[in-house]
Amino acid sequence: MATDLADLTARAERLRALHHGEMLVLPNVWDAASATIVAEAGFPAVATASAAVSAMLGYPDGEGAPWQEMFAAAGRIGRVVTVPLTVDAEAGYGLPPRELVDRLLDVGAVGCxxxxxxHRAGGLVEAGAHAQWLADVRSAADDAGVPVVINARVDAFLPNSGVAEPDRLAEAIRRGRLYREAGADCIYPIGAQRREDVAALVALPGPINGNTGKELDLAALRELGVARVSYGPRFYRAALADLKTAVHQLLA
Incomplete structure (x- = not known):
């Protein structure tokens, strides 16, 4: 695990640089074994997926798992990879900004x-309050001496966001601007699946994290100017589906 401040700083700077070159593709992982496979395949960074990690631990997504267990799982990944590690820290688990940053660095993570x-009240956090919290996390990272890469997820496109469908793009753009101004390095409008929506979001200042879908493969996202692509729990679920098929075949 990377615990040396200079090493962590170098990894954070490398992760940030990866958002400004060739599109960064992140097949998200959930444990040390899956992280090793991704790193050994040649991907320049490793990212966790909270839905996959929490499911692997036996808990529902959406901060259903104790944060201690989530960070312990991230720490096992941090011990086996030498490329930059970014952790899906969900909504921060209610941790104070400096403690959140310290926990990330303790497990060798340089992004989140x-x-x-x-997740407690439902819907979205008020945008200004969330922007201030992101600014506090940025300040805490600065105080810690490591430029942690913040990928600010905007959940306006999700069905449980409370945002009416016609308003989702405008709300995602509004929140994305606020979060960038607060110090986020990348904006992640999860659930944006229409080409025209992604094109509008890419016009925001700074890198945008996208997802592949029915209309958008990697080539389309690259053409639109998306900087980073995440897969969430997709590979975890595919691995379990393969396991289910294999074990049922033993009973045939």
């Missing part, structure tokens, strides 16, 4: 996803 869903 931070989403704007309120």
């Amino acid at each position: 996803n931070l989403e704007d869903t309120d």
Whole structure:
């Protein structure tokens, strides 16, 4: 695990640089074995997926798992990879900004996803309040001496966001601007699947994290100017589906 401050800083700077060159593709992982496969395949960074990690631990997504267990799982990944590690830290688990940053650095992570869903009250956190919280996380990272890469997830496109469908793009753009101004390095409008929506979001200042879907493969996202692509729990679910098929074949 990377614990040396200079090493962590170098990894954070490398992760940030990866958002400004060739499109960064992140097949998200959930444990040390899956992280090793991704790193050995040649991907320049490793990212966790909270839905996959929490499911692997036996908990529902959406901060259903104790944060201690989530960070312990991330720490096992941090011990086996030498490329930059970014952790899906959900909505921050209610941790104070400096403690959140310290926990990330303790497990060797130099980046994090931070989403704007309120998992306790439901719906989205008020945009200004969330922007201030992101600014506090940025300040805490500065104080810690490591330029942690913040991928600010905007959940306006999700069905449980409370945002009416016609308003989702405008709300995602509004929140994306606020979060960038607060110090986020990348904006992640999860659930944006229409080409025209992604094109509008890419016009925001700074890198945009996208997802592949029915209309958008990697080539289309690259053409639109998306900087980073995440797969969430997709590969975890595919691995379990393969396992289910294989074990049922033993009973045939």
